[in-house]
Amino acid sequence: MASSSFxxxxxxxxxxxxxxxxxxxxxxxxxxxxxxxxxxxxxxYGSQEPWEIWxxxxxxxxxxxxxxxxxxxxxxxxxxxxxxxxxxxxGYKKRFRYENKGSEHYGEWxxxxxxxxxxxxxxxx
Numbered sequence: 636m637a638s639s640s641f642x643x644x645x646x647x648x649x650x651x652x653x654x655x656x657x658x659x660x661x662x663x664x665x666x667x668x669x670x671x672x673x674x675x676x677x678x679x680y681g682s683q684e685p686w687e688i689w690x691x692x693x694x695x696x697x698x699x700x701x702x703x704x705x706x707x708x709x710x711x712x713x714x715x716x717x718x719x720x721x722x723x724x725x726g727y728k729k730r731f732r733y734e735n736k737g738s739e740h741y742g743e744w745x746x747x748x749x750x751x752x753x754x755x756x757x758x759x760x
Contacts, residue, residue, distance in 0.1 A: 648673055652719045652749070653719060653720075653721045653725065655749050655759055656725050656726035656749050656750075656751055656759070657721055659674050659759055660726065660749055660750075660751045660757065660758075660759045663676075663757050664751050664754055664756065664757055674759070679705065679710070679746070679758075680704065680705055680710070682705075682706060683706055684705065684706035684707070684738075684740070685705060685706075685744040685746075686740065686744075688705075706735070707735050707737065707738065708740075708741070709733075709734055709735070710731040710732070710733060710734075710746055711731060711732055712730070712731055713730045713731060713732055715729070716729040717729070725751070726749055726750055726751045726752050727749070727750050728747055728748070729747070729750075730745065730746070730747055730748075731745070731746045731747075731748060732744065733745075733746070747760065
């Protein structure tokens with residue numbers, strides 16, 4: 636999918652955990668505009684495999700419960716959610732790995748999922 640935002644040569648996207656929750660996820664949750672379309676809106680818990688999502692950026696559904704099945708596999712949590720703080724807890728970060736015993740990609744994909752404190756409507760991965 637072609638991006639409509641212009642990024643200069645050498646641009647690196649390296650937000651902190653606080654940036655991801657406090658800026659991007661907070662704005663998404665409250666319907667505020669982002670300054671660019673660097674962060675894509677897609678459904679990571681649908682029928683596409685991780686590598687297909689990476690290539691095509693499937694649009695998100697607005698489900699309240701996250702089924703972490705994806706394609707023929709699933710995202711399995713590797714740890715407990717870690718608090719993200721900016722003078723107080725603002726959200727959480729959790730690490731997942733792709734599991735599908737029949738796939739050559741078993742365990743090869745890692746995803747970090749960010750949630751805003753007090754909401755479960757959207758996640759940033």
